[in-house]
Amino acid sequence: MKKQTISVVVIGALLCAVLPARAAAPGTALTPEQQAVHVLNRVAFGPKPGDIERVTQMGVQRYIEAQLHPEALAYPAALTERLAALETVNRSAGDVVGQYAELQKQVRDEDEGAKQKRRLAVTTIAMQAAEARLVRAIDSPRQLEEVMVDFWYNHFNVFAGKGIDRALVPSYERDAIRPYVLGSFRDLLGATAKHPAMLYYLDNYLSTSADYTPGKLRGALGALVPNAPKAKARGLNENFARELMELHTLGVDTGYVQKDVTELARMLTGWTYDQRALVRNNQTFRFDAQRHDQGVKHWLGRDVPQQGQQEGEMALDVLAMHPATAHHLSYKLAQYFVQDNPPPALVDRMARTYLDSKGDIRAVLGTLFASAEFMAPAALGAKFKTPYQFVVSAARASAAPVLNVAPLLGTMTGLGMPLYGCQTPDGYKNTQDAWLNPDALTRRITFATALAAGRLQLATRPVAIATPRQINAAMDAAMTVPSAAATVSAPAMPALDALQLQATLGGAISPRTLSTVAASAEPLRAAMLLGSPDFMQH
Numbered sequence: 001m002k003k004q005t006i007s008v009v010v011i012g013a014l015l016c017a018v019l020p021a022r023a024a025a026p027g028t029a030l031t032p033e034q035q036a037v038h039v040l041n042r043v044a045f046g047p048k049p050g051d052i053e054r055v056t057q058m059g060v061q062r063y064i065e066a067q068l069h070p071e072a073l074a075y076p077a078a079l080t081e082r083l084a085a086l087e088t089v090n091r092s093a094g095d096v097v098g099q100y101a102e103l104q105k106q107v108r109d110e111d112e113g114a115k116q117k118r119r120l121a122v123t124t125i126a127m128q129a130a131e132a133r134l135v136r137a138i139d140s141p142r143q144l145e146e147v148m149v150d151f152w153y154n155h156f157n158v159f160a161g162k163g164i165d166r167a168l169v170p171s172y173e174r175d176a177i178r179p180y181v182l183g184s185f186r187d188l189l190g191a192t193a194k195h196p197a198m199l200y201y202l203d204n205y206l207s208t209s210a211d212y213t214p215g216k217l218r219g220a221l222g223a224l225v226p227n228a229p230k231a232k233a234r235g236l237n238e239n240f241a242r243e244l245m246e247l248h249t250l251g252v253d254t255g256y257v258q259k260d261v262t263e264l265a266r267m268l269t270g271w272t273y274d275q276r277a278l279v280r281n282n283q284t285f286r287f288d289a290q291r292h293d294q295g296v297k298h299w300l301g302r303d304v305p306q307q308g309q310q311e312g313e314m315a316l317d318v319l320a321m322h323p324a325t326a327h328h329l330s331y332k333l334a335q336y337f338v339q340d341n342p343p344p345a346l347v348d349r350m351a352r353t354y355l356d357s358k359g360d361i362r363a364v365l366g367t368l369f370a371s372a373e374f375m376a377p378a379a380l381g382a383k384f385k386t387p388y389q390f391v392v393s394a395a396r397a398s399a400a401p402v403l404n405v406a407p408l409l410g411t412m413t414g415l416g417m418p419l420y421g422c423q424t425p426d427g428y429k430n431t432q433d434a435w436l437n438p439d440a441l442t443r444r445i446t447f448a449t450a451l452a453a454g455r456l457q458l459a460t461r462p463v464a465i466a467t468p469r470q471i472n473a474a475m476d477a478a479m480t481v482p483s484a485a486a487t488v489s490a491p492a493m494p495a496l497d498a499l500q501l502q503a504t505l506g507g508a509i510s511p512r513t514l515s516t517v518a519a520s521a522e523p524l525r526a527a528m529l530l531g532s533p534d535f536m537q538h
Helices: 003-017 032-042 051-058 060-068 077-084 093-108 112-139 143-155 165-180 185-194 196-201 214-221 239-248 258-267 275-281 309-320 323-337 344-356 361-369 387-398 406-414 438-452 468-478 484-488 498-508 511-518 522-530
Strands: 297-299 302-304
Touching: 032 051, 032 060, 032 498, 051 060, 051 498, 060 143, 060 361, 077 112, 093 112, 093 165, 093 275, 112 143, 112 165, 112 387, 112 406, 143 165, 143 323, 165 185, 165 196, 185 196, 185 239, 185 309, 239 258, 239 309, 258 297, 258 309, 302 309, 323 344, 323 361, 344 361, 387 406, 387 438, 387 498, 387 522, 406 438, 438 522, 498 511, 498 522, 511 522
Parallel strands: none
Antiparallel strands: 297 302
């Protein structure tokens, strides 16, 4: 059979029955192996070789408990060394912004060399941030931590393609998301609200009282927003306040009105940052009393006296412990980990745990993972993987060395989920309706075919980028899904062993799919496993 027809054959064989149910029969308990597979697909990004046997032997409860306390799980030395070598990712926000601002200043002088240097800097920042995220997701033993980084970054989404956020996203994930993913939600809420990436993305750094003098704003942030119209430099901006209530905490239709959004925006005036202080001292947040609306506010049924920065802090306290927030977050977590339409009783129990524990994320997850609903037969294979989950789980199952993340990034982009690339503050959806369509299935199977055949350039460390042409080539590689034609090129690494892959995936693959795979030509089998509806479910 010609290699270029592999994708077509796989598609024809596997899409004849899209997404067959893989749930265990109602009323039957999951076997120990089914439990291990289920937990690895939800608490982790799927199994690596030997994981199912290891989790089955130690028991799923011990595995979950270890994942809930990741500080006891040491990184492999190779992963630690690789992360340490990512220079941009390890620099302070101020250092990276300083470099970016200087290059931006040179670009304003229409210097072509400066434009090239700026493109190089932006590309390096983006590629190293993506590499740090992906290699952790693939190789870290702290899998739940990585799953929660995915969840919370999406919840507090910041688009990496907006202005200065090109330089700030690595710090945002490292400093405002990652340390808090299993801790206090109030701490997480405060860290994201005060990070310059969020202040810039949702425009709160521009928000001022109505009587603020624009010249003061331009003096503080003129280097950040060169030639910005003065009309943008004064007045109330409600973007952050609206998303803080609607997306980050209370959710929609929970009793607040537009007046509450406006009043919260007034309370948050002056929450900003000064680029000079950021660059000089890595001061990522500044409360500017001159920009703050000093009037009395009336918010969520209470009068808020003049308290400066404390008005915003009080608002975060109230929002973090509001019953609507407890329910909204519990629903989103249950939807992510259990089913697209999570059982209401489970959401209610999680919300009670949230309130009783004062917003302890680890405690809420403990309630979720200990629930009958999480381990119910109906939950097995009930979720459809997002492009991120699909690509990471395929890389883990394949055990392929990933020295070059560009093909993985390109696949996610082609599937509509570029890493750090969601432009809207609501983040990416994690439900089947958002990602299941014929074109996406075809692209997923094309990726599975190329990975299984060893024709992705994962094991080839990319050449250092030094010229605009190399920059463009690197970005093109990162944004291009491997085509069917690419499968005829020389293998970049050995093809995957189908029997080993089947053993790695264990009970995640149904008998029906295994029968179809066994009846197919040997060169197709690994691709069929990774491109199967069973693997796309979790």
